Amino acid sequence: MVDPDPHASARSEVLGRIRAAIGPDRPRVQIPRDYDVRREHGNVVELLARRIADYRAVVRRVAAADLPDAIGTLLARRQVRIMLGPADLPEEWRAPDVEWHLDDPPLTVEQLDRADGVLTGCAVAIAETGTIVLDAGAAQGRRALTLVPDYHLCVVRADQVVGSVPEALARLDPVRPLTFVSGPSATSDIELDRVEGVHGPRTLEVLVAS
Amino acid sequence: MAGTGVTWLGTPAFPRAARGALADTQLRRNLRKATHTIRDKRAAAVAELADWERLRRAGAAIKDSVLANLDVHLERLEAAVTARGGVVHWARDADEANAIILRLVRAAGADEVVKVKSMATAEIGLNEALAEGGVRAVETDLAELIVQLGRDRPSHILVPAIHRNRAEIREIFRREMPSASPGLTDDPRELADAARHHLRLKFLSARVAVSGANFAVADTGSVVVVESEGNGRMCLTLPETLITVMGIEKVVPTWRDLEVFLQLLPRSSTAERMNPYTSVWTGVTPGDGPRQFHLVLLDNGRTDTLADEVGRQALRCIRCSACLNSCPVYERTGGQAYGSVYPGPIGAILTPQLLGDLSHPQPASLPYASSLCGACFEVCPVRIDIPRVLVHLRSRVVDARGGRSPEAAAMAALAWIMRDPGRFEAAQRAGSLARLLARQGRISRLPWPGSRWTSARDVPAPPRESFRAWWRRNRG
Numbered sequence A: 001m002v003d004p005d006p007h008a009s010a011r012s013e014v015l016g017r018i019r020a021a022i023g024p025d026r027p028r029v030q031i032p033r034d035y036d037v038r039r040e041h042g043n044v045v046e047l048l049a050r051r052i053a054d055y056r057a058v059v060r061r062v063a064a065a066d067l068p069d070a071i072g073t074l075l076a077r078r079q080v081r082i083m084l085g086p087a088d089l090p091e092e093w094r095a096p097d098v099e100w101h102l103d104d105p106p107l108t109v110e111q112l113d114r115a116d117g118v119l120t121g122c123a124v125a126i127a128e129t130g131t132i133v134l135d136a137g138a139a140q141g142r143r144a145l146t147l148v149p150d151y152h153l154c155v156v157r158a159d160q161v162v163g164s165v166p167e168a169l170a171r172l173d174p175v176r177p178l179t180f181v182s183g184p185s186a187t188s189d190i191e192l193d194r195v196e197g198v199h200g201p202r203t204l205e206v207l208v209a210s
Numbered sequence B: 001m002a003g004t005g006v007t008w009l010g011t012p013a014f015p016r017a018a019r020g021a022l023a024d025t026q027l028r029r030n031l032r033k034a035t036h037t038i039r040d041k042r043a044a045a046v047a048e049l050a051d052w053e054r055l056r057r058a059g060a061a062i063k064d065s066v067l068a069n070l071d072v073h074l075e076r077l078e079a080a081v082t083a084r085g086g087v088v089h090w091a092r093d094a095d096e097a098n099a100i101i102l103r104l105v106r107a108a109g110a111d112e113v114v115k116v117k118s119m120a121t122a123e124i125g126l127n128e129a130l131a132e133g134g135v136r137a138v139e140t141d142l143a144e145l146i147v148q149l150g151r152d153r154p155s156h157i158l159v160p161a162i163h164r165n166r167a168e169i170r171e172i173f174r175r176e177m178p179s180a181s182p183g184l185t186d187d188p189r190e191l192a193d194a195a196r197h198h199l200r201l202k203f204l205s206a207r208v209a210v211s212g213a214n215f216a217v218a219d220t221g222s223v224v225v226v227e228s229e230g231n232g233r234m235c236l237t238l239p240e241t242l243i244t245v246m247g248i249e250k251v252v253p254t255w256r257d258l259e260v261f262l263q264l265l266p267r268s269s270t271a272e273r274m275n276p277y278t279s280v281w282t283g284v285t286p287g288d289g290p291r292q293f294h295l296v297l298l299d300n301g302r303t304d305t306l307a308d309e310v311g312r313q314a315l316r317c318i319r320c321s322a323c324l325n326s327c328p329v330y331e332r333t334g335g336q337a338y339g340s341v342y343p344g345p346i347g348a349i350l351t352p353q354l355l356g357d358l359s360h361p362q363p364a365s366l367p368y369a370s371s372l373c374g375a376c377f378e379v380c381p382v383r384i385d386i387p388r389v390l391v392h393l394r395s396r397v398v399d400a401r402g403g404r405s406p407e408a409a410a411m412a413a414l415a416w417i418m419r420d421p422g423r424f425e426a427a428q429r430a431g432s433l434a435r436l437l438a439r440q441g442r443i444s445r446l447p448w449p450g451s452r453w454t455s456a457r458d459v460p461a462p463p464r465e466s467f468r469a470w471w472r473r474n475r476g
């Protein structure tokens, strides 16, 4: 019997071929999970700062109370005029002397492209790998917001920092859109050597607030 | 189902194709520099994790567990993607996948697509198929762009333009990029910048993107793309329609399994603690990213590969490219000699299996494109025993060719590739084939093709370490 619907017949044929290939006695595979879920690092905030800096990103550690001043200082140093932020960007992060465009109503791609930079928080940060994870949650906004502008300033709270990749994944909800960011945009495509600066933000600055 | 596409029509068998590469001293210099740089860095990145061996074992076991129940995992993936607003398509072979994609692009009213580097789409020859259908495919990955602008062929699975050095890249950009300044230098930073400007408008205005996938989680329907430049993020986020093409073996059972692969992959491929960007998305998210998401599940020879109990481990491959970078044969011949989008050690075992035709001289020559030194197995993050599969495929070649084997010619060519026949022979004797097949510490009789050597010499099986030590001292 030939199925007239090519989708259905492709599906059933591929699944049928898989079943035939595996055969009736399916191997039972035990997955050894004896790798390290957590590794001992002492101060993970310090490690995060070092590892992010290894990617040639700027990292500053600040006391939570000094965060607004620290944001103002970094933005002034870069002489940014227009900064973007998610709709729920905390009031106190919006440094004066900067024009803030929040993503509400959603900004057009042209507006994203014209801005000097974007300020967000994050969901989780991974100390071992110097990675910031965005999940479109609080103070982060949608993915395009942190992608099109050439400069991304990201605030990490100390309680968002974990040591390892397994610890980070356990904290994340996989059905949210996730972006793992490890340093500024880079490429290894020329002679297998990493150079910064291709299509994503070419400058990444991180403020770790404790 | 036998795969189509996979190899380039008209490529001669490996030994002959390799001769061209060997004559090109610039190519050999470029390759040597790049592969040696990355080898040392990879070793350092791996040494940072005390549990690396345990991660490798977990990675291999997760992939084996996927393969043991591949139908179940794919059906779960399909259900999860569909529940989150995505549309799943099944393709038996390259032609079927290309036809599905072309139809989707046309339905979106586009005559151009932006592409994230993807081995699956290279394997099926998607760009050519789209061009025949009147759709332009714009490669956005830097190395793919270099290959596309240079009207060249890829030679590496991670860095397809690895055979080009910075000066050659500058020449290609000057010639082919209308926006490139005549004063463009060969500073890698400037070259990256030129690519940024060249593609910027394309990204901001593209309506359809085509990507591959590094992983897809059966449980949740989440798809993962690992990249560096941000071209991936651009393609996955800005267009209205996203079409992702994925080999059926890329599925992993649970979200948690990624904790293993997101450690194994970046350290093995670009020798980084983590690659700059990893994107994860699940179906469609209102207000964030594409409004339409299509996932094309591709067989193209994978089910045939799955049917071979020894050969199926090739389907564990996470395309890190560590085996290419560590291979002494690849280092000398480059990738194009393998005549396939999958070169190097993984290509030597994957290409013939995907094609399913071991009687044709070209794929039949690939299992011989190796000295069986074992470096590929040592670095493989999912412990694919490439030497073992090579030996197994050599016996399948002999069966398929009615007992005739290309062994003598292939071995002679390989010795020549390795430049010094004496050294090559030593590598063979000390190599991991011996380790693999040794019984009670002595190699007395090897199955074919090793039997041809062992009948002549009865050699003690050396411990693996001593071969590695030997190789480190002697490697080109």
Ligand code: SF4
Residues within 6 Å of the ligand: B268, B316, B317, B318, B319, B320, B321, B322, B323, B324, B346, B376, B379, B380, B381, B382, B383, B384
């Ligand atoms: S075979 Fe192993 S080392 Fe080679 S590309 Fe695949 S995963 Fe990497």
